[in-house]
Amino acid sequence: MAINLVKGQTIDLRKNDKGESFDLSSVTIGLGWDVRKTHGGGFLGKLFGGAEEAEYDLDAIAFLLDKNGKVANRGYAKQTANGRTINMFEGDVIYFNSMRHPSGHIWLTGDNRTGAGEGDDEQIIVKLDSLDPKYDRILFLVAIYQGRKNNQHFGMVENAFIRAVDSHGKEIAKFSLSGDSTYNGMCSMTFAEVYRKDGTWKFRAIGEPHSTDSLSELLRNY
Amino acid sequence: MAINLQKGQKIDIGLSKMTVGLGWNPNEGTGYDFDLDVSAIMIDANRLVPQDEFFVFYNNVDSPEQSVHHTGDDPTGGNSDGGDDESITVDLTKVDARIQEILFVVTIHEAQARRQNFGQVRDSYIRILDNQTGAEVCKYELGEDFSIETAIEFGRLYKRNGAWKFEASGVGYKEDLAFFLSKYFKGQIIK
Numbered sequence: 001m002a003i004n005l006v007k008g009q010t011i012d013l014r015k016n017d018k019g020e021s022f023d024l025s026s027v028t029i030g031l032g033w034d035v036r037k038t039h040g041g042g043f044l045g046k047l048f049g050g051a052e053e054a055e056y057d058l059d060a061i062a063f064l065l066d067k068n069g070k071v072a073n074r075g076y077a078k079q080t081a082n083g084r085t086i087n088m089f090e091g092d093v094i095y096f097n098s099m100r101h102p103s104g105h106i107w108l109t110g111d112n113r114t115g116a117g118e119g120d121d122e123q124i125i126v127k128l129d130s131l132d133p134k135y136d137r138i139l140f141l142v143a144i145y146q147g148r149k150n151n152q153h154f155g156m157v158e159n160a161f162i163r164a165v166d167s168h169g170k171e172i173a174k175f176s177l178s179g180d181s182t183y184n185g186m187c188s189m190t191f192a193e194v195y196r197k198d199g200t201w202k203f204r205a206i207g208e209p210h211s212t213d214s215l216s217e218l219l220r221n222y
Numbered sequence: 223m224a225i226n227l228q229k230g231q232k233i234d235i236g237l238s239k240m241t242v243g244l245g246w247n248p249n250e251g252t253g254y255d256f257d258l259d260v261s262a263i264m265i266d267a268n269r270l271v272p273q274d275e276f277f278v279f280y281n282n283v284d285s286p287e288q289s290v291h292h293t294g295d296d297p298t299g300g301n302s303d304g305g306d307d308e309s310i311t312v313d314l315t316k317v318d319a320r321i322q323e324i325l326f327v328v329t330i331h332e333a334q335a336r337r338q339n340f341g342q343v344r345d346s347y348i349r350i351l352d353n354q355t356g357a358e359v360c361k362y363e364l365g366e367d368f369s370i371e372t373a374i375e376f377g378r379l380y381k382r383n384g385a386w387k388f389e390a391s392g393v394g395y396k397e398d399l400a401f402f403l404s405k406y407f408k409g410q411i412i413k
Contacts, residue, residue, distance in 0.1 A: 003274055003277055003403060003407060003409060003410070003411055003412070
């Protein structure tokens with residue numbers, strides 16, 4: 001029996017009175033948003049329009065942290081066939097350029113660049129029970145790709161949400177990223193973490209927004 | 223017409239569905255945000271919460287029988303311009319039979335660390351609205367009445383002979399949310 005007054009922590013307070021808990025043997029982090037609505041072209045649009053407005057491209061990100069709360073393996077720089085360099089490939093950061101962890105136990109289902117489709121547009125799936133014991137905590141984040149450059153922030157994106165679902169498809173937590181003035185000007189968010197405690201995994205919702213859209217900036221503390 | 227409450231004043235609310243609304247203005251100066259919280263503590267005849275979930279606050283927004291609902295945390299006061307920033311809705315017809323009293327408190331989150339008190343917060347109030355008509359039943363202006371305090375016992379709904387009444391407590395403390403909770407909950411409180 002404990003009540004937690006620390007903000008940003010969800011106690012395992014289920015939404016029913018059966019005292020159900022969540023099965024965290026695997027957890028899916030789902031990110032969803034709607035495709036940008038074009039702002040009616042019309043006369044003024046033609047007059048002032050000009051530049052094509054960029055689509056909203058939200059990215060789900062996961063950091064696998066060790067006992068010291070750090071990303072131990074930052075992967076390596078990989079040259080792609082077309083001469084691009086990809087940083088942090090096959091490290092302990094799961095993101096659009098490195099979608100599958102070498103262990104195979106955590107992966108990003110794909111990079112959705114527009115929000116097309118219903119429900120979750122991007123998912124990170126983690127088989128928590130299979131993870132190497134050296135991983136103590138996984139932090140899940142969401143960022144708007146090039147949000148600063150495109151003047152985009154959560155306050156503008158339609159119907160954006162991030163949620164966590166347990167092995168049985170039961171929703172553990174969900175944050176709406178749209179329509180909350182707290183997220184105006186914010187391009188990224190530390191959504192939640194799962195961490196090992198007393199031999200089991202615990203889920204904690206954080207929901208802390210940040211103004212940066214930069215992955216390296218978000219990674220700085222880890 | 224709202225009643226501006228006197229301490230200890232009792233009112234027959236005669237409502238079954240009401241909203242306790244907390245409103246304040248964001249900090250426009252420098253320094254920390256003002257993070258006010260409204261919470262409801264539902265207690266039984268032993269003057270304790272029968273189970274954790276009868277403490278309705280920012281980390282637990284529904285009582286088990288769905289009679290009391292918290293609209294969610296507003297960490298800055300920016301939720302509404304001039305209106306309620308956090309609300310707790312109450313449906314007295316659904317309240318668990320064990321519950322004898324529902325206590326409403328307002329606290330400033332991390333007031334001590336941020337060196338804040340109600341006197342610094344602009345246009346803060348707590349009030350009760352009738353959900354049927356939207357009319358204001360009663361109201362406290364927090365900044366005037368509790369300028370040096372950080373925690374307020376707003377009032378309590380209590381059952382007498384099967385009917386619910388509201389008593390305005392209007393007591394301020396230099397305390398935090400854990401202080402109120404510890405009176406009615408004997409388990410561990412994580413701060």
